[in-house]
Amino acid sequence: MIIRKRLTAGVCVLLATLAAGLGTALPAAADEPPSALSPKVELVLDVSGSMRTRDIDGQSRMSAAKQAFNDVLDAVPEEVQLGIRTLGANYPGDDRKVGCKDTKQLYPVGPLDRTEAKTAVATLAPTGWTPIGPALLGAADDLDGGDATRRIVLITDGEDTCGPLDPCEVARDIAARGIHLVIDTLGLVPNAKIRQQLTCIAEATGGTYTAVQHADELSGRVKQLVDRAAEPTITPVATEGAGSCSSAPELKAGLYTDRQEIGKHRWYRVDVRPGQELRASVSVSADRAVDNDYGVLLRAVTTHGREIVRGSESGTGRTDAISAGLRYPKPELDDVDGEEPPAETVCLDLGNSFSAPASVKTTPGMPVELTIDLVDGPDDASDVAAFGLGRGWWLLGALVLTGLVAGLLTGWISRWRIAVWRTN
Amino acid sequence: MRTTRRNRLGRVCAGVLLAGTALLTSAGAALADDPSASASPADDEGAGPTEAGTTFRTATPVQQEQTATAEASTGDYLYWVFPADAGERATVRAKVTLPESATRHGASTWQVDVYDGLRRRQACMYGHQTRKAAPDANTVELSCVLRTVRAWSEPWANDPLPGSYYVRLTVVDLAEEDLGLPVRAEARVTSVDKGGSHDVDGTLSEPLVPGASSVAQAVSGDSGDDERPKAAPGSEPEDGWTSGWWTDRWLWTVGGGVLAALAAVFGYNLTRGRGRPSHVPPGF
Numbered sequence: 001m002i003i004r005k006r007l008t009a010g011v012c013v014l015l016a017t018l019a020a021g022l023g024t025a026l027p028a029a030a031d032e033p034p035s036a037l038s039p040k041v042e043l044v045l046d047v048s049g050s051m052r053t054r055d056i057d058g059q060s061r062m063s064a065a066k067q068a069f070n071d072v073l074d075a076v077p078e079e080v081q082l083g084i085r086t087l088g089a090n091y092p093g094d095d096r097k098v099g100c101k102d103t104k105q106l107y108p109v110g111p112l113d114r115t116e117a118k119t120a121v122a123t124l125a126p127t128g129w130t131p132i133g134p135a136l137l138g139a140a141d142d143l144d145g146g147d148a149t150r151r152i153v154l155i156t157d158g159e160d161t162c163g164p165l166d167p168c169e170v171a172r173d174i175a176a177r178g179i180h181l182v183i184d185t186l187g188l189v190p191n192a193k194i195r196q197q198l199t200c201i202a203e204a205t206g207g208t209y210t211a212v213q214h215a216d217e218l219s220g221r222v223k224q225l226v227d228r229a230a231e232p233t234i235t236p237v238a239t240e241g242a243g244s245c246s247s248a249p250e251l252k253a254g255l256y257t258d259r260q261e262i263g264k265h266r267w268y269r270v271d272v273r274p275g276q277e278l279r280a281s282v283s284v285s286a287d288r289a290v291d292n293d294y295g296v297l298l299r300a301v302t303t304h305g306r307e308i309v310r311g312s313e314s315g316t317g318r319t320d321a322i323s324a325g326l327r328y329p330k331p332e333l334d335d336v337d338g339e340e341p342p343a344e345t346v347c348l349d350l351g352n353s354f355s356a357p358a359s360v361k362t363t364p365g366m367p368v369e370l371t372i373d374l375v376d377g378p379d380d381a382s383d384v385a386a387f388g389l390g391r392g393w394w395l396l397g398a399l400v401l402t403g404l405v406a407g408l409l410t411g412w413i414s415r416w417r418i419a420v421w422r423t424n
Numbered sequence: 425m426r427t428t429r430r431n432r433l434g435r436v437c438a439g440v441l442l443a444g445t446a447l448l449t450s451a452g453a454a455l456a457d458d459p460s461a462s463a464s465p466a467d468d469e470g471a472g473p474t475e476a477g478t479t480f481r482t483a484t485p486v487q488q489e490q491t492a493t494a495e496a497s498t499g500d501y502l503y504w505v506f507p508a509d510a511g512e513r514a515t516v517r518a519k520v521t522l523p524e525s526a527t528r529h530g531a532s533t534w535q536v537d538v539y540d541g542l543r544r545r546q547a548c549m550y551g552h553q554t555r556k557a558a559p560d561a562n563t564v565e566l567s568c569v570l571r572t573v574r575a576w577s578e579p580w581a582n583d584p585l586p587g588s589y590y591v592r593l594t595v596v597d598l599a600e601e602d603l604g605l606p607v608r609a610e611a612r613v614t615s616v617d618k619g620g621s622h623d624v625d626g627t628l629s630e631p632l633v634p635g636a637s638s639v640a641q642a643v644s645g646d647s648g649d650d651e652r653p654k655a656a657p658g659s660e661p662e663d664g665w666t667s668g669w670w671t672d673r674w675l676w677t678v679g680g681g682v683l684a685a686l687a688a689v690f691g692y693n694l695t696r697g698r699g700r701p702s703h704v705p706p707g708f
Contacts, residue, residue, distance in 0.1 A: 187604065199499070199603060206479060210497040211604030213527070221606075224495065228475070233482050234635060255481070255635055281543040281634060283480060309579050313545055318596045320501040323480065325542025327579040369481065371543075371634050381576050381626030389673035391620050396680045403684030407691025415695055 039149045039229040040081045040109050042139045043069070043222070046156035048088035051126035051188075053157070057215050061157050061188050062126045068155075068219035069121045073114050075223050077230040083109030083142050084117065087135035087156075088128035099129035100162035103138050130158040133165035136201075140174045140181060150181040151207075151229040153222055157188035159197050168200035169361070172287065175205040176259060176364035178238040183207045184225045186218065204287050206320070206367070236369060241266030245303060245347035253374045259365035260284060266350040270372055271343040274333040279373040281311075281325030284352050287367055289360050295353040296322045300346050308346070314353070321369075322352075329377040476502035476593075476609065480543060481635075483590055487662055488514070491612045498523065498532070499603045502593045504611050507631075507661045510575035510586045510668065511622055512615040515551070518566045518593050521608040525560045530599035532557050536566040536611075541587035541632030546570055554596065566593070572618045575668055576626030586666075587632025588659050589613075620672035627668040633659045 051062040059067075069084075076082050084107040091102040106124075107117045136152065143150045160167045171183055184207040185198035195211065202209040208225075212218045236255040242248040248267035260266050272278045282298050295314035301307050311326035333341040350370075356362060382388065472490035477483035483503035486492040492504050508514045518536045522528065535554040538546045551567035570584060577583035593609055 190601065192600070195600070195603060208478060208497055208500050209604045210606070213605075217606055220495065221497070224475075228478075228482075231475075231477075231482065236481075277629065279542060279632070279634070281541075283543055311542070311544060315545075318594070320594070321479070323539065323543035323545075325540075325544045327542065329579060369479075373634065376629035378576060378628045379626055381624060383625045386575070386620075386623040386625050386671040386673055388625065389671065389677045390680065391673045391676040395676060396683060399680035399684035400687045403687030404691040406684075407688035407693075408695055409691075410688070411692040411695025 037146070037148050038079045038081055039151070040083070040143045040146065041076075041151045041153065041226050041229045042083040042085055042109055042142055043072070044085045044087065044135050044139050044152055044154045044156075045069070045106075045124070046088060046130060046132075046154075046158065046188075047086045047124050047126055048128055048130045048156075048158055049092075049126050050130075050158050056188065056213070056218075059215065060126075062124070064215040064218055065155055065188075066121055066124065067215055068222055070118055071219040072222045072226060073112070073117050073121075076112055076114075076226055080112070080226060080230050081109050081148075082112045082117070082226070083107055083139075084121065085135060085139050085142060086124065087131050089124055091128045093128075096129070096162070100131045101134060102128050103131055103135040105138065105142055109142050129162065130156065130160055131162045132156060132160035132197075132201075133162065133167040133170040136167060136170050136174060136183065140177070140179075143181065144179070147235055149229055149233055149235065150179060151225065152181065152183045153186070153225050154183060154198070154201065155186045155188070155218070155222070156194070156198070159191075159194045167197060168204060171201040172204040172361075172364065175287065175367065178257060178259075180235060180257075181205060184210075186210045186212050186221060188212050188218075200288075206285060206287065239268070239370075241268050241350065241368075243267065245269060245301065245349070248347060251348075251370075251372050253372050256370040256372070258368040258370060260350065260352060260368045261365035262290075262352065262354045262356060262362050264365070266368065268348040268350070268370070270346050270348060270374075272328065272330045272346050272374065273343040274330050274341050275377045277327060277329040277375050277377045278346060279325070279327050279371075279375065280348055281323060281371045282350055283321040283323035283369050284350075284354070285321040285367040285369070286319055286354065289356060291355045291357065292316055294319075294322055294355070296324050297349075297351045297353070298324045298326055299349040299351075300326055300328045301349055303345050303347060329380075332377065472612075473504075476500075476504055476611075479503060480539070480590055485659060486611070486613065488613045488615055491610060493611075494609045496607055496609055497603075498595055498598065498605045498607050500594065502609055502611075504591045504593075505588050505659065506591065506613045507633075507659060507665075508570075508573050508584070508586065508589050508613075508615060509631075509661055509666050510573050510627075511618055511666075513572040513618050514570045514589065514613055514615040516568045516570070516591050517612045517614070518591070519610040520557075520564050520566075520593070521610075522557055522562060522564065523602070523605040523607060525562070527602075527605060528559060528599070529601040531559050532564075532595050532599070532602060533597035534564050534566060535594060535596045536568050537592045538568055538570060539590040539592065540584055541589070541634050543590070543634070544582055546582075546584055546589070556597075572622045574622065574624050576624055576628060585628060585632050587628075588634060620676070623671035623673055631665050 052060055054060045056064040086106050087103040091099050107120050139152045174181055183201055183205040185202045187194050187198045190211055199209045210221050234255055236257040239249050239256045239258050241258050245267045248269045250269045270278055284296050293316045297312045299307050299310040309326050309328050311324035313322055313324040315322050472486050472492040473484045474493050475484050476494035483505040486504045486506050488506055494502055496502055516538055520534055533556045540546050548568035551569045553568050555564050555566055557564040573584045573586055591611055
């Protein structure tokens with residue numbers, strides 16, 4: 001048993017090493033076409049006129065950003081494909097229509113040539129408007145393709161005044177494309193409106209918001225975010241749950257994403273063979289402003305509608321997600337006529353009890369992450385205690401007393417028998 | 425079932441053997457074998473990860489007795505994941521170093537939540553799970569003492585089971601102006617071994633480590649393969665999961681049996697008096 005565990009552990013280590021080896025092998029092959037799995041990051045930099053303001057450690061916002069970019073470009077992990085996009089860099093005029101389209105890819109997403117990228121950044125001068133929405137859309141297109149993790153790092157000092165395109169809605173739509181894109185935002189000005197807009201963008205895509213006050217914070221944070229993109233993660237598979245079990249998609253073990261609207265149910269189906277244990281966990285992310293109290297319910301139901309087991313959770317207050325999980329060990333069945341007993345179809349019913357103020361759009365739905373695991377069934381307990389063994393002084397006392405009584409009785413009985421034998 | 429039955433038989437045999445050995449070598453030595461005793465190699469002391477994940481999926485693995493640190497922004501959700509084995513009662517401690525009070529605009533409330541491998545929220549028996557930091561405070565310290573991990577529980581129960589545990593650290597209430605300010609977070613998990621009184625019958629075939637199959641999916645693109653790795657790297661305790669057959673109940677039970685036998689011999693002897701009366705001639 002132990003040997004088997006060790007073996008499994010050994011296999012794990014081996015695989016981990018292999019995976020790590022793969023990770024480090026990638027940069028060596030940087031000249032070759034980049035792998036579909038190498039993470040992509042696009043830095044989106046605001047080059048609007050307001051970046052001229054000198055309020056970050058006595059230097060202008062633009063020079064702080066440039067300095068940060070230089071630091072970051074030096075430290076980008078080899079496997080990351082990095083691109084740079086600017087907004088408001090080219091049109092200095094007053095025409096709002098033109099100014100609000102002013103976003104351009106400065107450096108294409110791909111294997112990084114540090115000198116080239118740095119030169120490109122050095123040419124930037126604060127110029128125009130702040131079209132965040134179009135810039136995000138552009139960045140999402142730049143990062144298109146491949147199956148890797150994607151991250152946009154947005155650095156800005158102003159709110160999007162371009163309208164009617166709300167950048168927050170844009171971010172949510174991008175997230176709903178199901179391309180695992182995270183937008184992290186960095187605000188250079190502590191202003192309530194900017195903060196609101198940037199936190200909304202970050203929240204919508206599962207990203208983070210940082211208020212930058214010092215130049216070193218800026219470079220440190222951007223480096224951290226780029227490194228985060230390089231962390232190997234598992235890419236979930238997109239699925240779409242149905243409104244009822246009969247039409248639900250059939251899932252195997254794995255990691256899935258879906259979208260769920262407030263108040264709607266999502267059904268999935270999983271085949272569980274006798275002797276297997278189904279493990280399902282789900283989290284629903286609150287990617288928009290929701291009311292203070294919320295919950296999630298995950299039920300495992302037979303095809304006939306009988307509930308087997310449920311996992312539920314409710315919460316209150318600020319949160320990123322709410323999650324629940326369940327286990328369903330299907331008992332072992334004996335083989336019939338030498339044939340394996342058939343697998344049971346278990347329906348998973350996901351419901352949520354989020355609510356949102358009327359002003360909040362409910363479509364697209366909230367992101368759902370679903371993990372399905374199928375493992376061997378547990379070794380069920382036949383007793384409360386391990387192997388039915390006893391423990392404690394009461395047990396010892398009872399055993400000793402029993403032994404003593406047994407010994408005495410045996411002794412007396414044998415004496416009595418000898419006495420009877422003698423008298424006869 | 426066939427395999428589990430065999431496993432169980434193996435467990436029992438091993439247990440009996442071990443109990444025998446333990447008894448012969450006057451016990452105690454076996455305790456050193458106890459796999460759930462948390463190992464803390466001196467060279468590894470405190471050297472934890474310096475990052476934190478931002479979702480369940482990207483949670484940074486950390487071992488018990490390690491201190492994980494992370495630079496973050498106020499409002500981030502920081503996730504770490506640590507393994508806990510049967511019989512352990514884990515304590516999660518977190519410390520947040522707040523931004524300079526001059527830049528802050530009010531009090532903030534911080535919270536640490538713990539979720540198990542099925543992402544079920546786990547209750548804190550005691551500890552400061554949520555704490556309010558005064559506007560002029562420099563740090564806030566949180567703690568959460570979890571229930572003792574059981575080797576098995578019914579599927580309808582929410583009992584803590586061996587496997588991964590997620591720690592989520594975040595601010596739950598703050599002045600809106602303070603969002604995004606830099607903070608430094610620290611988390612450390614320790615555990616005590618609660619011993620045989622918490623050893624229950626039954627075992628899971630696999631600890632509750634999520635996404636085992638997804639790891640395989642990502643590595644080989646094939647989820648149907650039975651020879652897939654059973655755990656994500658870093659999700660296992662340093663000395664592996666306990667196999668589940670050792671419990672000090674073996675010592676108590678076997679020891680009780682021996683004492684009972686001794687007591688029986690003693691009781692028998694009592695009824696025999698002090699051997700043959702001296703006045704009875706031999707051969708009578």
